[in-house]
Amino acid sequence: VAKLCVCDLLVAQCDVNCCCDPDCSAEDFSLFTTCSVPVVTGDSRLCSQKAAVYSLDVEANPPERIFNLIDQVNPSIFCIHATNYKQALYLKSPEIPTPENFDRLLEKYGGATFSAEPDSWNLDTDAQNPPDANETYRYEYGVPVQTEDAFLRLPSPVVSSWCSDENPAGFLVNQATKCIRAVSVEKCDSIRALSMLFYINSSILASVFQVNITVQSIIAQSLNGMRTLLDSSDVLRLPMVLGELCINAVLGVNYHITYTDTGEIIEAAAAFVLGAISKEALSIEQSFEISFTQENTQPVPLSGNPGYVVGLPVRAGFRPPGYPFPAEFLFAALALSSSKHSQLTILQSTSTQDCLAAQGARAPVLFGYNMISGCKLRISAAMKCQPLAQTLLDVLKGQSFPEYVASFGNSQAQDVLDWVPITQLHISEQIISNTLQSLCQIPVSLGIEVKWTKYGSLVNPQARIVNVTATVTTTTLKQLPSGRERIIPVTTSVVFTDISSPAEPGYKAWPTINIKLPFDFFYPFV
Secondary structure, eight states, X not given: OTTOOTTOOSTTSOOTTOTTOTTOOHHHHTTOSSOSOOEEXXXXXXXXXXXXXXXXXXXXXXXXXXXXXXXXXXXXXXXXXXXOOGGGGSOOOOOOOOTTXXXXXXXXXXXXXXXXXXXXOOOOHHHHSOOOTTOOOOOOTTOBOBBSSSBOBOOEESSSSBEETTOBOBTTOOEEEEEEEEOOGGGGGGXXXXXXXXXXXXXXXXXXXXXXXXXXXXXXXOTTSOEEEOSOOSSOOOOEEETTEEEXXXXXXXXXXXXXXTSOEEEEEEEEEEEEEETTOSEEEEEEEEXXXXXXXXXXXXXXXXXXXXXXXXXXXXXXXTTTSSOOOBOOXXXXXXXXXXXXXXXXXXXXXXXXXXXXXXXXXXXXXOEEEEEEEEEETTSBHHHHHHHHHHHHHOSSOOSEEESSTTOOTTOGGGEEEEEEEEOOOOOOOSBTTSOEEEEEEEEEEEEEEEESOSSSOEEEXXXXXXXXXXXXXXXXXXXXXXXEEEEEEEXXXXXXXXXXXXXXXXOOOOOOOXXXXXXXXX
């Protein structure tokens, strides 16, 4: 670093205030007012390195430059300990294709994916250091799920839409991918990626005992897209040629991994979609998905990651008694049934339009969709006011109206600050009389306003809910003569309002992104 000087711009001349310029003399330094570059280092990502520090002693006569070489420590925990991969320090000239090496280069780089790593760089440390037989595999977030031969593969598109089988499944990283696979009906029984064995024949390294991947279910898909759940999932169905068709070819795999709170995998299952491929097909689309669930817990469906996705349910919940001990949310549906999976719901319209018959029928509130529903209530003079008002309130809000709404589609229960309280507004619901022979106030409408904003980058904004208001409107019933009836309309509505701040005048909606590409980004091409 003593020889590095970023402010030395003039050849064989002294640059003003450039204290590291070797062309400057002591007389030049005495005329400097400051050092434009006081510290010179190498790679700032190194954990420890030498640093050249330059300063001026203005009290000396004449002023002189002071040079010190010190050890600088990087406080970041994400730093480079040693640059031991020497080939990354310089640009390797790509091999120029010639008639002699063209076939070899085409075989190596002609596929959808290839590795730019040298053959001498061996990352297979397990072969050199075999794991202890009693070692327990406890995974951390994002770490590839290890198997007895390599890692759990989740095929995905890389540089193109073609499938690459070298994508590892990361622990606790829920993924869903789709890619194109080249096929040939005549050779379908020899294509590994079309066989169920390719996805379940390796056990997961989890504990003293390896975890086998079991077959959870098998769905058969016909050529026209019709799907049928097969009764027996314990029978291995391998691809085979039948006339001009290839049957039992894998079209989709859905992994489900169960783990403990210490990060140990205890169970792994795979659900398959098998289908037939016609002779005319040169390629097929395969879909893959993996999800993780902690043991003794129920998976909570998400409505986006992180921001809400238009058309998915708004997630809601309520705070248990004794909060903040424990500091967590218990999810509840707005409907009577708990099968709504902690969603915000409203009254669901029925064909009969009868409010008393519609009680308990709920429809989920879908993000971004303005909704309105309703029913009709037939009132007679014999009805009691207080039970009627409570019944209508249950019809409008349900018997367990949530207190909070998730601000993001992937907000977790333990992240308390990610939940927005629902502001409930009520017009006076004072009961004036026990019967309808005098005035009585009953709720007749529920209006929910959801305010949301675009959060994050302008290039890829995420929808975030910032405020939810639920307003119950009541009406006053006058005295009904004996034997007379009256029909009251009851409505519920949901309105979504975008309150995102508009861009400032003159601000570019698509900002310039200044990035530096890796040196081997276009390797092996120039």
